[in-house]
Amino acid sequence: MIQPHDDDHFxxxxxxxxxxxxxVDEVPVxxxxxxxxxIIARAHNLTERLNDVTAHAEMQAITAxxxxxxxxxxxxxxLYVTLEPCVMCAGALHWAQLGRVxxxxxxxxxxxxxxxxxxxxxxxxVTGGVLEAECADLLKAFFKKKRSL
Numbered sequence: 462m463i464q465p466h467d468d469d470h471f472x473x474x475x476x477x478x479x480x481x482x483x484x485v486d487e488v489p490v491x492x493x494x495x496x497x498x499x500i501i502a503r504a505h506n507l508t509e510r511l512n513d514v515t516a517h518a519e520m521q522a523i524t525a526x527x528x529x530x531x532x533x534x535x536x537x538x539x540l541y542v543t544l545e546p547c548v549m550c551a552g553a554l555h556w557a558q559l560g561r562v563x564x565x566x567x568x569x570x571x572x573x574x575x576x577x578x579x580x581x582x583x584x585x586x587v588t589g590g591v592l593e594a595e596c597a598d599l600l601k602a603f604f605k606k607k608r609s610l
Contacts, residue, residue, distance in 0.1 A: 468563050471495055471541040472592045475565070478505040478518065479543045479599055485510065489543070489599045492518040494526040496538040502526035518542060519550040523557050534558045536584075543596040545572035545589060551581050561586045565596025 471493055478491025482505035494502040504521035508514055519542055527533050539561040546554060546564065551573035554562060562585055567574075573581070581587060 467498075468541070468588065468591045471500075471539070472543070472563065472565055472596070474500070474503070475541040475543050476592065476595060476599065478503055479596070482506045482518070483599060483603055489603050490518040492522040492540060492542040494522050494535065494538050494540050496526070496530065496535070501529040501538070515549065517547065517550050519546055520553055523553055527557070536560050539563060541591075543592075544568055544600065545574065547571050548573050548576060554585065555582045558582050559585050561588070563588045563591050565590070565592050566600060567593070 475491040475493045478493065479489040480491070482491060483489035487506040487509050489506070491505045492503070493500055502522045502525035504518045504525060506518050507516040507521060519540065522540060523535070526535055526538060535557045537560055540554065540559050541563045543565040545566065545568040546562065547568070548571075559582065562581060567589060569575070
């Protein structure tokens with residue numbers, strides 16, 4: 462069973478994914494999915510590379526995890542993502558029936574909580590704000606860089 466101190470560990474791995482996105486000029490959001498203490502998926506945003514607005518880190522991770530497990534339901538899994546999921550991703554997480562979602566930075570403009578937070582599956586446990594400052598700082602650095610170009 463994943464312990465609370467493990468949340469920091471796995472969020473740091475998601476941050477590494479976000480840093481990979483930053484390096485290739487993608488919005489730096491990273492995700493890791495863990496099932497029974499084993500990482501089964503790692504992903505980061507690929508919207509620019511794939512020219513696909515749905516290629517968010519969470520969507521990429523869900524697809525990889527389902528393929529890894531050989532099934533579409535991720536009930537015994539935890540998603541670690543550096544930014545609060547958007548409405549689209551929260552809907553996908555609902556259908557995948559994630560057991561737990563842990564996110565870093567809150568997204569007041571586009572996060573799923575903006576519409577009441579009812580999109581995730583009712584049995585999904587949610588923890589927000591894990592390594593919030595580090596996750597937010599990476600996003601701020603990315604957009605600051607974009608504005609200076």
